[in-house]
Amino acid sequence: MGHQLRVVVVEDxxxxxxxxxxxxxxxxxxxxxxxxxNITQACQAAANADLFLLDTTLPSIEVPALLLKLRRERPxxxxxxxxxxxxxxxxxxxxxxxxxxxxxxxxxxxQLDAILRxxxxxxxxxxxxxxxxILREDLGNGAFFLAxxxxxxxxxxxxxxxxxxDIPVLITGESGVGKEIVARLIHRLSRRSNEEWLKIxxxxxxxxxxESELFGYEAGAFxxxxxxxxxxxxxxxxxxxxxxxxxxxxxxLQAKLLHVLQDGTFSRLGGRGEKRTNxxxxxxxxxxxxxxxxxxxxREDLYYRLSTFVLHIPPLRERREEIPxxxxxxxxxxxxxxDLEPVQFSxxxxxxxxxxxxxxxxxxxxNFVKRYLVMRDEPAAVAELESKIPGCFIPTPSSVNTxxxxxxxxxxxxxxxxxxxxxxxxxxxxxxxxxxxxxxAATRLNISYKxxxxxxxxxxxxxxxxxA
Numbered sequence: 001m002g003h004q005l006r007v008v009v010v011e012d013x014x015x016x017x018x019x020x021x022x023x024x025x026x027x028x029x030x031x032x033x034x035x036x037x038n039i040t041q042a043c044q045a046a047a048n049a050d051l052f053l054l055d056t057t058l059p060s061i062e063v064p065a066l067l068l069k070l071r072r073e074r075p076x077x078x079x080x081x082x083x084x085x086x087x088x089x090x091x092x093x094x095x096x097x098x099x100x101x102x103x104x105x106x107x108x109x110x111q112l113d114a115i116l117r118x119x120x121x122x123x124x125x126x127x128x129x130x131x132x133x134i135l136r137e138d139l140g141n142g143a144f145f146l147a148x149x150x151x152x153x154x155x156x157x158x159x160x161x162x163x164x165x166d167i168p169v170l171i172t173g174e175s176g177v178g179k180e181i182v183a184r185l186i187h188r189l190s191r192r193s194n195e196e197w198l199k200i201x202x203x204x205x206x207x208x209x210x211e212s213e214l215f216g217y218e219a220g221a222f223x224x225x226x227x228x229x230x231x232x233x234x235x236x237x238x239x240x241x242x243x244x245x246x247x248x249x250x251x252x253l254q255a256k257l258l259h260v261l262q263d264g265t266f267s268r269l270g271g272r273g274e275k276r277t278n279x280x281x282x283x284x285x286x287x288x289x290x291x292x293x294x295x296x297x298x299r300e301d302l303y304y305r306l307s308t309f310v311l312h313i314p315p316l317r318e319r320r321e322e323i324p325x326x327x328x329x330x331x332x333x334x335x336x337x338x339d340l341e342p343v344q345f346s347x348x349x350x351x352x353x354x355x356x357x358x359x360x361x362x363x364x365x366x367n368f369v370k371r372y373l374v375m376r377d378e379p380a381a382v383a384e385l386e387s388k389i390p391g392c393f394i395p396t397p398s399s400v401n402t403x404x405x406x407x408x409x410x411x412x413x414x415x416x417x418x419x420x421x422x423x424x425x426x427x428x429x430x431x432x433x434x435x436x437x438x439x440x441a442a443t444r445l446n447i448s449y450k451x452x453x454x455x456x457x458x459x460x461x462x463x464x465x466x467x468a
Contacts (some may be wrong), residue, residue: 004192005029005119008045011055011082012036016105021051023109027116030191036060043069046077047138048188051119053103055082067099078119082107095238134325137185142333145185147179150313155182158414162309163189167262169212170306171284173313176363179284180244182313187240192280196239198232203248211253212269221270233266246306247287247298254299261305281306316358316365325353326362331367340373349378354422356385424459427452436463 007029011017014035021033032045036058043066046052052070056063063081070079078100101115135147135156147153162169163186171179175320180199187197200213208222216231234295243249260266265274273311283306292298316323327350331343358364372381425447434440440454455461 005050005116005123006048007031007051007053008042008049009033009053009206010037010045010058010061011053012060013055013060016034016055020112023112024116027113029116030193032194039066039069042066043073046070046074047079047140048193050123052077052079053114054079055080057084065392066225078122080115136329139181139184139188142337142383143181143184144329144333145181146322146326146329148325151319152322155311155313156185158309158311159186160189162186164191165309166190166280167308168283168306169280169308170289170303170310171282171288171313172310173286174315174361174362175286177313177315179286179313180242180363181322181362182311183240183282183284184390184413185241186282187280188278190240194240194241196236197242198236198239199242199244200232201244203245207250210249211256215256215266215268216252217269218271221268225270228268231266231268233260233276233277233279236277238278239280241279241281243281243283245285246283247289247292251297251299254302256307258299258302261302278338307376316361320354323358323365326365327353327369330366331373334366334373338370338373343369343373346378349382352382352385352389356389373450423455424461427455427459428461431461 005028007024009017009020009024010034011020012035017035018031021031024031029051032049034042034045037045037060039061042054042061043343054063054066060068060316067079070077080101080103081099082105084105101118103111103115135145135153137145137156140144145156145158159182169183169186171182173179183199184197187193202210205213211230212229214231214233216234217225217457219225220229236341244256256266260277264276264278266277267274287298289298289303293300293303324345327345330346334340335342353365353368360367368381368385372378375381427441430444431438432442434444438452438456439449442449445452445453
């Protein structure tokens with residue numbers, strides 16, 4: 001399935017709650033077991049769950065109101081109610097509430113196992129369906145992972161597959177493509193998701209300070225060290241530590257890091273004894289690793305230790321179909337974060353954003369959306385991008401309605417139209433460059449000759465008339 005079922009259990013009887021948690025964990029689930037809570041806390045716990053087990057007799061929660069809120073916020077969530085076996089009226093009422101299933105209290109192991117199998121099947125079906133839809137994972141604190149292209153959906157599948165392997169992962173890609181987002185996705189999908197998540201930017205700190213931040217120090221280790229301080233490896237024991245911009249780490253510190261990766265031990269600065277850490281190490285860099293290895297600025301043994309699995313994140317310009325969706329999601333998220341009015345994007349605005357090459361990738365796009373949310377000056381925003389696209393084809397989707405943050409059907413239609421127009425322009429330009437030599441053009445476009453002929457007919461393209 002890609003990752004373990006994430007189950008939230010809300011039950012007020014401590015012995016029953018413990019029994020359910022132990023049973024679910026023995027069946028391979030990641031469990032968040034809660035005492036009676038209010039509706040807000042219950043919904044927060046359900047934010048990243050696959051299955052929600054709810055005792056209907058809780059005095060602190062109005063169950064119908066909670067079910068209504070969950071149905072609005074997480075319509076895909078499988079909600080299972082725990083009801084006394086004698087409560088026939090409750091079973092009928094549950095059916096009317098459109099919950100996924102009901103478990104009698106007490107229930108037998110095979111009854112719970114049957115529900116888990118159905119939930120797994122449901123998730124597998126949903127994952128298969130995402131081959132033609134949008135895949136989105138909320139990572140908390142306003143961060144999210146979004147995939148609308150085969151390349152990014154592949155990244156998600158790979159992240160899910162390696163999440164539980166507890167192996168180092170090296171994440172590469174240009175600055176701003178979302179390497180930290182992918183690292184957080186791996187942590188979210190792993191067994192360590194309830195443990196500490198920390199990151200440190202290896203390029204932002206000088207050697208001595210970075211070393212003390214990673215390994216910690218004892219009192220008196222250096223001037224100003226008046227008391228002991230744990231480092232990131234200690235603080236992140238059993239959790240996940242992201243070493244961002246690891247390509248900027250000095251060779252001396254690379255050697256110490258290699259030691260930690262090899263046997264999980266390290267020493268605080270000024271310390272005599274060794275400490276152990278069970279932190280999972282993820283690393284990210286935007287440098288040319290092969291060049292760094294050749295120039296000896298990055299240790300070859302460290303690279304091979306880190307690169308058990310490498311995830312390369314493509315730049316935004318290579319996944320332009322995602323730009324409208326990311327725009328919409330960013331605008332929605334940032335409007336809530338900064339308490340601003342929701343924003344509307346016109347077809348011209350979205351077309352221009354798709355046409356622009358975004359050298360700063362998601363980071364640049366996020367800053368652009370922030371400016372637009374504050375200024376609300378679309379002509380200026382469009383002009384800003386157009387001025388950076390010399391001679392670039394900008395599609396004009398005249399037949400598409402204004403897109404809002406909630407109008408996903410129009411947005412999908414627009415993305416398809418933009419993709420077709422971009423494809424048509426690429427074919428037209430390649431044919432012109434090859435003087436309409438269709439076989440050469442097909443080779444350059446990396447499609448079959450027959451497919452190119454079909455596309456020429458589809459877009460009604462014609463060769464220029466040659467003068468005598």
